[in-house]
Amino acid sequence: MVKARPAAGGGRWVEISPERLKGWLDGFYGRHNGATEDALTLTGASNGDTATLHPPPGLDGVADIDALLQGLASPPRIGLLLVRRGAAAAGVADGTTLESSKVERFYVQGRTAAGGWSQQRYARRRGNQTDAAVGETADIAARILSGRTDLAALVCGGDRPMIDLVLEDPRLERLAALRHPHLLEVPEPRLAVLEEAAVTARKVRIHLVP
Structure with a gap:
């Protein structure tokens, strides 16, 4: 189970290990009947829920989710x-x-x-x-x-x-x-x-x- 904690200003934070990120992304798409991607932000098609991904240290320059997944495969x-x-x-x-x-x-x-x-x-x-x-x-x-x-x-x-x-x-x-x-x-x-x-x-x- 992924633990969540409240975020300042609203919403909540979750932390996902690199090995589980693809599965988590698939789950977000499935729960929201699809999603649009804008850089590192996903927006659910069914209700507008958003998920903004923050890369781990050393990968701060990645511009989109594909680049993030590629960077996670070879961590610095x-x-x-x-x-x-x-x-x-x-x-x-x-x-x-x-x-x-x-x-x-x-x-x-x-x-x-x-x-x-x-x-x-x-x-x-x-x-x-x-x-x-x-x-x-x-x-x-x-x-x-x-x-x-x-x-x-x-x-x-x-x-x-x-x-x-x-x-x-x-x-x-x-x-x-x-x-x-x-x-x-x-x-x-x-x-x-x-x-x-x-x-x-x-x-x-x-x-x-x-």
């Missing part, structure tokens, strides 16, 4: 960068296979209920720990990703503000330019989470209205 390599306050992971995915990866855990002190001087001291310490985690993550990204010239896109997941800080590192300027706008929702990074992100990043996102 992408970089992955997952960041949470307590851990980070970086990897290179060829299809759903991780060619290289690195996962690192950080210690960031939890919040304290104490007040006054004690609270300020903990806040400073926590801020310093976060800064250190950002720096270590940038080191990982530089080591695993920045030297790759064959990446078609960078897919990020987790804590957006921390990712923004990491990608401000001058060593990652070229990598930051490849960043895909869609942010993956991920738990604290582990190797299994990174492997799952490689699978999720390849999915075609479809905006259905209504």
Whole structure:
């Protein structure tokens, strides 16, 4: 079963793996007694329902559904960068296979209920720990990703503000330019989470209205 979630502004989102997309398209045509195609948007003949396909990272330039299907058959390599306050992971995915990866855990002190001087001291310490985690993550990204010239896109997941800080590192300027706008929702990074992100990043996102 394909899970749907509400879309801002109306409609809903579904995500389809490349292997299932042809079947999903056939189902849309069948449910709507045919459809017209305009670039990457299908409009049902029976009721005007629309499905707008958003290609996965690295295939953003495809202009129509035939080109999308062709591109999905030979997926490009992408970089992955997952960041949470307590851990980070970086990897290179060829299809759903991780060619290289690195996962690192950080210690960031939890919040304290104490007040006054004690609270300020903990806040400073926590801020310093976060800064250190950002720096270590940038080191990982530089080591695993920045030297790759064959990446078609960078897919990020987790804590957006921390990712923004990491990608401000001058060593990652070229990598930051490849960043895909869609942010993956991920738990604290582990190797299994990174492997799952490689699978999720390849999915075609479809905006259905209504």
